[in-house]
Amino acid sequence: MKAAALPWHRDWLANRTIIWLLFIVNTLGTVYGYIWYGSQMEYTVERQSAWQVIFVPDSPTASLFFTLSLLFLLFPRLVKPNLIGIGIRSIIEALGVVTSIKYGIWAVTMIMAGAAQGDHLQWEHYMLMVSHLGMAVEAVLFVRYMVFGRFMAFLALCWLLVNDTIDYTYFVFPWLPDVLENDLSAIQSFTMGLSVLSLLLTWLFISLRKV
Template sequence: MKAVALTWKRDLLMHRPVLWLLLIVNALGTFYGYIWYGTQMAYTVETQSAWQVIFVPDSPTASLFFTLSLVFLLFPRLIKPTMAGIAVRSIIEALGVVTSIKYGIWAVTMIMASGAQGDHLVWEHYMLTVSHLGMAIEAILFARYMVFGRFAAFLALVWLLLNDTVDYTFFVFPWLPDVLENDLSAIQSFTMGLSVFSLLITWLMIAFRKVKV
């Protein structure tokens, strides 16, 4: 009975209408996310070095990589099964999963932390909470269906730690509510720790690929 339930869930997740729905939702979310970060990206280009702008839109970039990963699931022959093709797909998928877990959890935590310290939460905060929780959950669920391995996931961690270092060295991290400004040191530590945690969760999900259902 358990095997039947697991098989049904697997088939549901990989059903093409489900994949198409998630692809559309993630693509729209990615587009909205870059609009959301538009002001900060423009400010970064105007006031700091232009190369730092790539490190500003964390969540949309994570969503972009995951959207591309869904494209690979829908069209597995899109990239030729050569060593180079598999390497490119693996890195994109690893970035999509590891960064989506990290920034999904991070955004929700920051929203809840700001609310706990007296920030007034509006409907947009709750919308962002739901959407970012969705980012993390879908990344965890779909990691087992992708081709990337532990090393590609580790490379995603390297990118995250580089991103974290740039964010808190040059102050290009996502703009925080005023109530969290005094907690910047703790947020930095939490952010970098969450990068490692996201890798560990990803490695755990990779291990589930060995489970036969």
């Protein structure tokens, strides 16, 4: 598998300044996301099991993978152009795209579902909707510049399904509005279905790379 060169002169998205700005924004968003999940991560370690904490900060981890993917676009020589190097880059990119699509849509949907059932939205909710929608949009836009293929995207789905299973078996899913507590079964089904949909969307945009 050969990493594609970026057509800097033909596509404004591939402009290094744009990618640097996105890299900085995503880095800051990732750090903020882990801080946001800090209380739940502490609760999981203290009240449940330490190994489960890795499955708590879903969105920040997705953002972390995508941030690393942007770093590969800025510095393609960070990984050696051999099977192992391209494999590492490919799985990180696949995780960055598939998980960003999934959790970008998921977070916005949960906030809107809570609002529809009476949860009072504050400014943080609108900020989260904009930032998470941005996660999904940027993932879709940058698929064309990445080297991963359908198989790595499928492996990213496997990770998501494991994550979903752990989330709803050990109740380490992101804390939900109180008004959604009675809808947990439906949310679990939606979450796992969205994981599959995120893979299908990724496969679609992979197929459009050369169009």
